[in-house]
Amino acid sequence: MPALNPEIRRKIESYLPRYPSKQAVTLPALHIVHDEMRCVSNAAIEEIAEMLDLAPAEVQDTMSFYEFFHTEEAPMGKTRLWVCRSLACALRGGDELLSHLCRKLNVQPGDTTADGKITLEFAECLGACEGAPAVMIDDEHEHNVTPEAAEKIVERLRTPLAG
Amino acid sequence: MAEFEPVLLRRVGKVDSAALSTYRADGGYRALTKALNEMSPAQVVELVKDSGLRGRGGAGFPCGVKWTFLPKDHPGPIYLCVNADESEPCTFNNRILMEDDPHQVLEGILLACYATRASTAYLYLRYEYGRAYRVLQSAIDELYAANLLGKNILGKDFHLDVYLHRGAAAYICGEETGLIESLEGKRGWPRIKPPFPAVEGAFRKPTVVNNIETLACVTHIIDRGSAWFKSIGVPPDPKNPRDAGSYGPKLYCISGHVNKPCCVELPLGVTVRELVEKYGGGVWKGRKAKGCIPGGISMGIMTESEFDTPLDFNGPGRVGCLGLGTAAVTIFDDQTSIVDVLYNICRFFAHESCGQCTPCREGTGWMFKIMERFRRGQGRIEDLQILEEVGKSIGIMPGTTICGLADGAGWPVKNAVAKFRLELEEFIKKGVQSESALPLAMAN
Ligand SMILES: Cc1cc2nc3c(=O)[nH]c(=O)nc-3n(C[C@H](O)[C@H](O)[C@H](O)COP(=O)(O)O)c2cc1C
Ligand code: SF4
Numbered sequence: 044m045p046a047l048n049p050e051i052r053r054k055i056e057s058y059l060p061r062y063p064s065k066q067a068v069t070l071p072a073l074h075i076v077h078d079e080m081r082c083v084s085n086a087a088i089e090e091i092a093e094m095l096d097l098a099p100a101e102v103q104d105t106m107s108f109y110e111f112f113h114t115e116e117a118p119m120g121k122t123r124l125w126v127c128r129s130l131a132c133a134l135r136g137g138d139e140l141l142s143h144l145c146r147k148l149n150v151q152p153g154d155t156t157a158d159g160k161i162t163l164e165f166a167e168c169l170g171a172c173e174g175a176p177a178v179m180i181d182d183e184h185e186h187n188v189t190p191e192a193a194e195k196i197v198e199r200l201r202t203p204l205a206g
Numbered sequence: 207m208a209e210f211e212p213v214l215l216r217r218v219g220k221v222d223s224a225a226l227s228t229y230r231a232d233g234g235y236r237a238l239t240k241a242l243n244e245m246s247p248a249q250v251v252e253l254v255k256d257s258g259l260r261g262r263g264g265a266g267f268p269c270g271v272k273w274t275f276l277p278k279d280h281p282g283p284i285y286l287c288v289n290a291d292e293s294e295p296c297t298f299n300n301r302i303l304m305e306d307d308p309h310q311v312l313e314g315i316l317l318a319c320y321a322t323r324a325s326t327a328y329l330y331l332r333y334e335y336g337r338a339y340r341v342l343q344s345a346i347d348e349l350y351a352a353n354l355l356g357k358n359i360l361g362k363d364f365h366l367d368v369y370l371h372r373g374a375a376a377y378i379c380g381e382e383t384g385l386i387e388s389l390e391g392k393r394g395w396p397r398i399k400p401p402f403p404a405v406e407g408a409f410r411k412p413t414v415v416n417n418i419e420t421l422a423c424v425t426h427i428i429d430r431g432s433a434w435f436k437s438i439g440v441p442p443d444p445k446n447p448r449d450a451g452s453y454g455p456k457l458y459c460i461s462g463h464v465n466k467p468c469c470v471e472l473p474l475g476v477t478v479r480e481l482v483e484k485y486g487g488g489v490w491k492g493r494k495a496k497g498c499i500p501g502g503i504s505m506g507i508m509t510e511s512e513f514d515t516p517l518d519f520n521g522p523g524r525v526g527c528l529g530l531g532t533a534a535v536t537i538f539d540d541q542t543s544i545v546d547v548l549y550n551i552c553r554f555f556a557h558e559s560c561g562q563c564t565p566c567r568e569g570t571g572w573m574f575k576i577m578e579r580f581r582r583g584q585g586r587i588e589d590l591q592i593l594e595e596v597g598k599s600i601g602i603m604p605g606t607t608i609c610g611l612a613d614g615a616g617w618p619v620k621n622a623v624a625k626f627r628l629e630l631e632e633f634i635k636k637g638v639q640s641e642s643a644l645p646l647a648m649a650n
C-alpha cells in the first residue's frame with residue numbers, strides 16, 4: 044500500500060502549477076504529509092521524490108535541514124507545544140516555563156508525552172514578544188503564559204474533546 | 207512635537223480590518239488604481255526612489271534603487287519574493303501588519319510587481335505565523351474574486367499571481383538568498399554573492415526581495431507622494447554624502463523589562479529612552495534599565511547611558527552597534543546579569559547558524575560554549591579575549607563568511623565585552639553560577 048493516500052497526493056499535486064520547478068513543491072509537500080501523518084516516513088519521502096522527479100536523497104537533504112519535521116522513529120503527538128526560549132521571553136520567564144512544562148509533562152524538549160497527546164519543543168523567537176513568555180500550540184500563539192496558564196493549556200490539550 | 211498620526215497601523219484594531227470591503231472603504235486600492243491608470247512602471251520606480259524609502263528588513267538598502275538593478279528589457283519571468291520570515295528575535299511588526307491589515311501589504315505587493323514587471327510574487331512566511339497565513343490566504347482569495355489578482359488586473363495588461371509559501375522554522379531562511387534556496391525546495395543555505403538576486407535570484411531569474419513593512423510603505427508612497435514620505439523622519443546628514451537619510455514612519459517593537467511591551471509607529475529617529483518612557487510604560491517593577499538590544503539581537507547591545515541615541519539608520523552605529531536592524535528594542539533591567547543576556551544570544555546563533563561557513567559554524571559554537579562555562583562558574587579572564595577575537599573575525603565585514611548572520615552573531619559579543627567588561631570580569635572572578643534558573647533541559 045502506498046504511504047501517501049490519494050487525498051494527500053491530490054493536495055501535493057495542486058501546488059505544482061505555482062512554481063516553475065517541481066522541486067519547489069518539496070517544502071509544501073513535506074508540510075502536507077507532516078500535518079496529516081505527524082511525521083514524514085522514509086516511504087513518504089520516496090513517494091514525494093517520485094512525484095517531484097527527485098532522488099529521495101534530495102528530499103531527505105532538504106527535510107533534514109529543518110529540524111521542524113519529525114521522522115517515523117519519533118512522530119509528533121497530537122499537538123505540538125512550542126515554548127519560546129529567545130531573549131524577550133527569557134527575560135520574562137521563558138526558560139523557567141520550559142523547565143516547568145518538562146517536569147509537568149515528564150518529557151525533555153523534543154519528546155512526546157506517554158499518552159501521545161503533546162509534543163513539547165523549545166522554539167526560537169516566535170514573533171509574539173509583546174506577549175512574553177509566549178508559546179505556540181501547533182501554529183497559533185498564546186501570549187503571557189504564566190505557569191498557571193500553561194497548566195490550563197496542558198489540561199485542555201489532554202481532554203479528549205479537544206478535537 | 208504633535209502626536210504622530212499612525213499610517214501603517216492606522217487600521218489595526220478596527221472591526222474587520224482584514225476584509226477587502228473595509229480596506230476599500232478606507233481608501234484602499236486607490237494607489238493601485240492610480241498607478242495602473244496614470245503611471246508607467248518606470249514612474250512608480252522613480253517615485254519610490256525619490257521617496258528615499260529604505261528597506262525595513264534589516265539592511266536598509268534604498269528600495270527604489272534596488273528595483274533599478276533588474277536587467278532592462280528582460281523577457282521574464284521576473285519574481286518578487288516577499289520576505290515575511292521575520293525571525294530576528296524580539297521582532298513582531300510584520301506579523302501585526304499581516305494579521306490586521308493584509309490588504310495594505312498586498313497592495314504594496316501589487317504595486318511593486320507592477321513597477322518591476324514581476325509576474326509572480328512568492329510570499330515566504332515563517333511557519334510560526336499560522337494566523338497570518340490564514341488571514342493572508344483569505345485576503346488573496348478575495349483579490350482573485352475581485353479581479354485584483356490574476357489576469358488583466360483592472361482591465362489592464364497587468365497579470366499577477368501571489369502565492370504563500372510557508373517556511374519551517376529556520377532563521378536563516380530570512381536571509382534573502384537562503385530564502386530563495388528554501389523556496390526552490392533546497393536547504394536554506396545562503397548563496398555567495400554576486401550574482402545578486404536582481405540578476406539571478408529565484409529559479410535563476412531576476413528577483414526582487416522585499417520586506418513586508420517596506421512593501422506596506424510603498425502603498426502609501428504611491429498614494430500620498432514622495433514629498434509626504436520625506437516630511438517624516440530624518441533627512442540625510444549633509445556632512446555625509448553617502449547617507450541616504452532615514453525617511454518615513456517606522457514600526458518599533460518594544461519588549462523585555464518594560465511595563466507595556468508593544469509595537470508603535472513613529473517617525474524614524476525616536477530615541478530608545480522615549481520608546482521606553484513614553485510608549486513602553488517605563489521599566490518594570492520600578493527598576494532602572496541596564497541596557498537593551500536596539501534592533502533585534504544582531505545589532506549588538508546598548509547601555510542605559512546610550513539610550514538617547516536616535517533609532518534611525520545612523521544612530522545605533524554612533525554607539526558601536528551594527529545598525530538600525532529591525533528596530534526591535536528589548537530592555538533588560540539592572541538586576542539582569544549581562545552573562546545571562548549574552549548566553550541567550552549566543553545560544554540563538556549557535557543554534558541558527560546554517561553551518562556552511564566554518565568560521566560561523568565553529569565561531570558561534572565556541573562563543574556559546576564559553577558562555578555556558580561562564581554560567582557554570584568556570585569562566586576564565588582570557589575567555590573575554592577569545593570572545594572578542596571570535597566576534598571580530600566572523601562575518602561578511604571581516605570577509606570570512608557567506609552571509610550576515612555571522613556579523614550579527616559577533617556584534618553583541620563584541621559590544622558586551624567592550625561595554626560590560628567590568629561586570630563580566632567580576633562575574634568570572636566570583637566564579638558563581640548565574641542566579642537565574644538553568645533550564646532543566648539544555649537541549650541544543
Ligand atoms: C541572517 C539574516 C536574517 C534575515 N532575516 C530577515 C527577515 O526575517 N526578514 C527580512 O525582511 N529580512 C531579513 N534579512 C534581510 C534580507 O536579507 C534582505 O535584506 C531583506 O529582506 C530585503 O528587504 P528590504 O530591502 O525590503 O528590507 C535577514 C538577513 C540576514 C543576514
Ligand atoms: S555566515 Fe553562517 S549562517 Fe551565513 S551562510 Fe555562513 S554558516 Fe550559514
Ligand code: FES
Nearest residue numbers: 127132169171172
Ligand atoms: S522572544 Fe519569545 S516570542 Fe519573541
